[in-house]
Amino acid sequence: MLIDGHGRKVNYLRISVTERCNFRCQYCMPEKPFSWVPRENLLSFEELFEFVKVAIDEGIEKIRITGGEPLLREDLDKFIGMIDDHKKGLDLALTTNGYLLADVASKLKDAGLKRINISIDTLKPDVAAKIAQKDVLHKVLKGVDEALRVGLKVKVNMVPLKGINEDEIVDVMEYAKKRGMTIRYIEYMENVHAKSGLRGLSGKEILSKVKERYSIRKIGREGSSPAFNYVTDDGYKFGVIDPHKHDFCESCNRIRLTAEGHLIPCLYFDEAMSIRDAVKAGDIAKATEILKEVLRNKPEKNRWSEEDGEESSRAFYETGG
Ligand code: SAM
Ligand code: SF4
Numbered sequence: 001m002l003i004d005g006h007g008r009k010v011n012y013l014r015i016s017v018t019e020r021c022n023f024r025c026q027y028c029m030p031e032k033p034f035s036w037v038p039r040e041n042l043l044s045f046e047e048l049f050e051f052v053k054v055a056i057d058e059g060i061e062k063i064r065i066t067g068g069e070p071l072l073r074e075d076l077d078k079f080i081g082m083i084d085d086h087k088k089g090l091d092l093a094l095t096t097n098g099y100l101l102a103d104v105a106s107k108l109k110d111a112g113l114k115r116i117n118i119s120i121d122t123l124k125p126d127v128a129a130k131i132a133q134k135d136v137l138h139k140v141l142k143g144v145d146e147a148l149r150v151g152l153k154v155k156v157n158m159v160p161l162k163g164i165n166e167d168e169i170v171d172v173m174e175y176a177k178k179r180g181m182t183i184r185y186i187e188y189m190e191n192v193h194a195k196s197g198l199r200g201l202s203g204k205e206i207l208s209k210v211k212e213r214y215s216i217r218k219i220g221r222e223g224s225s226p227a228f229n230y231v232t233d234d235g236y237k238f239g240v241i242d243p244h245k246h247d248f249c250e251s252c253n254r255i256r257l258t259a260e261g262h263l264i265p266c267l268y269f270d271e272a273m274s275i276r277d278a279v280k281a282g283d284i285a286k287a288t289e290i291l292k293e294v295l296r297n298k299p300e301k302n303r304w305s306e307e308d309g310e311e312s313s314r315a316f317y318e319t320g321g
Contacts, residue, residue: 002059002291004265004298011061012224012254015048016320017076018068019259023097024133026195027159027188028316042259043276045079050279051257053086054287062091066320068259071100077111084112093117095157095321099136101143106150115153117184118144122165123175131164148179156183160201160209169201169209177236184227184239193315203228203242210238224253249301255294256319263290265298267314 002010019037024030052063063083070076084092093115094108101118108116120140122128128137147154156176160166169185176183188200201209207230210216214232221228226248227239256264261276273294278286 002295004295006298006300008250008252008298009059010253010255010295010298011059012064013052013055013060013062014064014066014254014256014320015052016066016068016256016258016318017045017048017070017073017079018042019315019318020072021067021069021097021317022072022099022134023069023136025097026131026133026164027161027198027200029193030133030195033193033315033317037260043261043279045073045075045082047261047276047279048257048259049079049082049086050282050284051261051263051275051287051291052083054284054291056083056087056090058288058291062093064093064095064320066095068317068320069097069099070094071096071104077104077107077113080108080113081111088112091115095119096143097132097136098140098143098147100139102139102146105143105146105152109150109152113152115155116147117155117157118147119157119159120144120172120175121158121161122168123171124168127165127168131161144179144181148181154179154181156181157186158183159186159188160206161188162199162201166201166205166209169206170213173210173236173238176238182238184241186241187244189243189314189316191316192313193317203240203245206240221251224248224251247302252298255298258318258320263294264319265294267302267319271297271299 004010021029080092092113094113095117098118121131125137129135144154158172160169173183185206187203188198216230216232219229219231226241229237229239231237261274262272263275264272273290275287275290278290
């Protein structure tokens, strides 16, 4: 079992397999970054897997693959297959924008993927094209249909933005509800990479839009999840992630690994350590030592407000959201 320096059990690893993306979402990566991590600096799936084995053997029980856009990396199904073969029954999940999903959903499911989160901010093609700066909606919705058809458990992530998609909060819920998917609304987190002038809806504002259609009742948080759950009067369960009000640090159970091999204990890079040399040398003892040191130094609280004021310098596409 992995316990951090503040007594929290850490059993969740998020792996960002690439920082690159085929969308340019206004709230995340509106411009291509000034520089990408050079491809030769990325760890191969075999190298990432060396670390994943250590992490699982030490107590990681849940792995989420994210990015950037993870489906841009070829052979992702093989990576998922390696993890699944190492430990059957692991909670293996993926977060994607869905654009390339229709062609690979079946392969991913066969490889051992259990769950998938798909970002859907709107059901209007022109609004999707405005947010992602590309005509994307048709392919994304096809991806959702295919993921459901092959039997993956699907959740929808929506980031409500003022003047852009705030009028669709209930419509996207209805779309998810009709297909048996849970929706989670995520408050827009201000960050220096996002398009300037964007404004998100607060959790309270999101709920008041839902209340225009439904009466709702609070359920609460499940385990270490950052989402606060609610249920509508007709029994549909949904979640709201409101980092402006709650920091979730007390129950944080996660660490993050980037495509370059930085092991990040919290949402900031400061305390990150690299597992790169250890996995390249096949040095399991060293990789284990680094994992334990990162956990010992995992901060008690994130420094979003304290360090950056209103705007975070964190790039969602680097750490994987
Ligand atoms: N490309 C994939 C996707 O969009 O689902 C995975 C990576 S993306 C960084 C993961 C999640 O972070 C997405 O659900 C996205 O909506 C969310 N996200 C990105 N930028 C955000 C921001 N500024 N505030 C809140 N959520 C954000
Ligand atoms: Fe790409 Fe996801 Fe960021 Fe949008 S939110 S730019 S899809 S990484």
